[in-house]
Amino acid sequence: MLRYAAFTLVVLAGLPLPAAEGPPDYVRDIKPILQRRCYTCHGALKQKGNLRLDFAQAIMQGGDGGSTIEPGKADESLLISAIKGTDGSRLMPLEGGPLTAEEIAKITAWVNAGA
Numbered sequence: 001m002l003r004y005a006a007f008t009l010v011v012l013a014g015l016p017l018p019a020a021e022g023p024p025d026y027v028r029d030i031k032p033i034l035q036r037r038c039y040t041c042h043g044a045l046k047q048k049g050n051l052r053l054d055f056a057q058a059i060m061q062g063g064d065g066g067s068t069i070e071p072g073k074a075d076e077s078l079l080i081s082a083i084k085g086t087d088g089s090r091l092m093p094l095e096g097g098p099l100t101a102e103e104i105a106k107i108t109a110w111v112n113a114g115a
Contacts, residue, residue, distance in 0.1 A: 023113030024106045026056060033103050037093050060115070074111040083107060 024030055034053045040046070042053040042063075051063025062068040062078070069077040078089070083099050085091030091098055099107075 024110040026110065026115075029106050030110050033099070033107065037096065037099060037103075040095065041093065056115075069111050069115050071115040072112060074108045077111050080104075080108055080111060 038053045041048045042051045044052070044054055047063070049064040051065070051068065052058035053068075059068050059079070060071075065078055068079045074080045081087040081089040082092040083104055085098070093099070
C-alpha cells in the first residue's frame with residue numbers, strides 16, 4: 001500500500017519517475033547517441049563503408065567491415081572496437097571527438113544484453 005501511495009504522490013506531483021533498472025533500451029538510450037554522433041557518416045544520406053547505423057536491422061547487418069555487433073559479446077563487436085579505438089580499429093566518430101565514457105558504457109551494455 002505504501003508503494004502505491006508513493007507512486008501516486010510522484011505522479012500527482014508531476015515528478016519524474018525513477019529510471020527503470022535493467023539493460024539500456026535501444027530507442028531511449030542508444031538511438032539518440034547514434035543519431036547525434038554517427039548519422040552524419042552512417043545514416044540515410046551517407047553510408048561510409050556501406051554501414052548504416054540509423055536503424056536496428058542495418059546495425060545488425062553491418063557494412064564493408066563485416067558484422068557490426070555480436071549480440072551478447074561486446075568485446076567481439078566491431079562497433080565497440082571502433083568507438084573505443086581498440087583492436088587496430090580507427091577511433092570513431094571521426095568528427096566531434098570521441099564518445100564519452102558514459103555513452104560507450106551504454107552501448108557496450110546494450111550489446112552485452114543482446115542488442
